[in-house]
Amino acid sequence: MTTHPELTLADVLQPDWRVSPRVRAFITTRNGGVSLPPYGRWRDGSDQPGGLNLGRRAGDDPAHVDANRARLRMLAGIAEPAWLEQVHGAQVVSADDVLAGARAGDAPVRADASVTDRPGTVSVVMIADCMPVLLCDPAGRAVGAAHAGWRGLAAGVVENTARRVAASAGIEPSALHAYLGPCIGPSAFEVGDDVRDAFIDAAGAARRDALARAFAPRADTPGKYLADLPALARERLVQQLGITQITGGDQCTFTQRERYYSYRRDRVTGRMAALIWLAQ
Numbered sequence: 001m002t003t004h005p006e007l008t009l010a011d012v013l014q015p016d017w018r019v020s021p022r023v024r025a026f027i028t029t030r031n032g033g034v035s036l037p038p039y040g041r042w043r044d045g046s047d048q049p050g051g052l053n054l055g056r057r058a059g060d061d062p063a064h065v066d067a068n069r070a071r072l073r074m075l076a077g078i079a080e081p082a083w084l085e086q087v088h089g090a091q092v093v094s095a096d097d098v099l100a101g102a103r104a105g106d107a108p109v110r111a112d113a114s115v116t117d118r119p120g121t122v123s124v125v126m127i128a129d130c131m132p133v134l135l136c137d138p139a140g141r142a143v144g145a146a147h148a149g150w151r152g153l154a155a156g157v158v159e160n161t162a163r164r165v166a167a168s169a170g171i172e173p174s175a176l177h178a179y180l181g182p183c184i185g186p187s188a189f190e191v192g193d194d195v196r197d198a199f200i201d202a203a204g205a206a207r208r209d210a211l212a213r214a215f216a217p218r219a220d221t222p223g224k225y226l227a228d229l230p231a232l233a234r235e236r237l238v239q240q241l242g243i244t245q246i247t248g249g250d251q252c253t254f255t256q257r258e259r260y261y262s263y264r265r266d267r268v269t270g271r272m273a274a275l276i277w278l279a280q
Contacts (some may be wrong), residue, residue: 004050007032007071011052015179015249017072022119022141027132027181028052032259033143035060039261039270043141053261053270055126068129072273081122081275083262085110086147088130092164095123098278113161114150115144117168122277129253131183131229132274133158137169138177138245143276148183151231154198159240174242178233181274182260185252186216186228189264193223197230210235249262 004049004194011032015025027236033040033052039060040051052068053060073080082095085108093116099121101123102108123145130149136142146152146161166173196215216227230249237243251262260267 003190003211004034005032007052007075012075013181013251015134015137015229017136017177017179017245019136019138022140022279023136023138023143024076024277024279025134025136025143025179025274026242027134027274028054028072029259030270030272031259031273032213033071035068035270038266039064040227040243040267050130051270052272054089054273055128055271058233058270059268063209066098066194070083072275075273076122078122078275078277079120079211080122081273082114082116083124083126083151084107084108084112084114084246086112086117087111088147088149088151090157092146092157092160095121112148112157113144115142115161115164115168116277117142119280122275124273124275126271127183127253128183128261128269128271129184131249132181132231133161133233134179134181134274135162135165136276137165137171138175139169140171140278141277142166142168145276146186147276148229148233150227150229150232151196154195154202156236158233158236162237162241162243164261172242174244176243177245178237178240178243179247180230182203182231182253182256182272183229184254184262185263186214186226188219188252188254189227189229191215191225191227194225196225199264207235207239256267
C-alpha cells in the first residue's frame with residue numbers, strides 16, 4: 001500500500017504582502033497530494049504518486065481529485081471553495097453566488113474571476129500556465145481572485161476584478177494590494193503577432209512602448225515573441241488602476257518542473273489552485 005506525505009505549508013505559496021491578518025491566501029503546487037503519474041511526483045522528482053492535482057477536467061481519477069481537494073481544505077481550514085468553469089474571459093462573479101448555485105445543484109458558473117466580502121467564502125481559480133492574480137483590500141474587507149491568461153488579461157479580467165473588490169471594500173482601486181502567482185515565464189512563453197497586437201493595438205500611444213517591451217522578438221523566428229505575462233499584468237495594474245503594491249510574478253510554471261504543473265510543457269497535466277478568503 002502506497003503512503004503519501006501529508007500536504008504541508010511547504011507545498012504551497014503564500015503571498016508576501018503586508019495586509020490585514022484577516023486576508024488568507026494559498027497557491028498550491030504539484031506536490032502534497034495522492035494523484036498518480038503523470039499528475040504526481042514525489043518531492044525528489046521521481047515518477048511516483050504524490051501529485052496535488054485539483055482539476056476535475058484534467059483526466060485524473062476523480063477519487064484522487066476529491067482526496068486532493070480534501071487535503072487542501074484541511075490544510076487551509078476552509079469549507080468548499082467557489083470553483084468556477086473557467087473560459088479565458090473577463091467576467092467576474094460573486095463567490096457567494098457561485099456557492100449558492102452549487103448548493104442548489106446548478107451548473108458550474110462560467111467565469112474567470114470571483115470576489116467576496118463575506119468571511120469564510122473562498123474565491124478560487126485554477127492554473128497550469130495562466131497567471132493567477134490575487135487582490136485584496138489591505139484592511140481585510142474584500143478579496144478577489146482572477147485567472148489571467150493572455151486572453152483574459154487583454155480583455156480586462158484583472159481590472160474588472162480589482163474594481164469589484166474595491167467597490168465591495170468602499171475604497172479606490174489604487175489602494176488595493178495585488179499578488180501575481182506562478183505562470184509561464186518570459187523565457188518560455190512564445191506567442192505570435194496576434195497576441196502582441198491584442199495588447200498594443202488596444203492601448204493608447206503613451207502605453208505602447210511599455211507594452212512592446214513585454215514582448216521580446218525571437219531573432220530566429222520572425223513574427224514570434226517571448227511574452228512577459230507578469231510585466232503585462234503590472235502595466236495594467238499600475239497604468240489602468242494606479243495599484244503600486246504589487247508582489248510576486250517571479251515563479252515560472254514551465255521551467256520549474258518539479259514544483260509546478262504546466263500545460264504547455266506537458267499537455268497531459270494537473271491543475272493548481274490560487275485561493276483567497278477572509279478569516280472568520
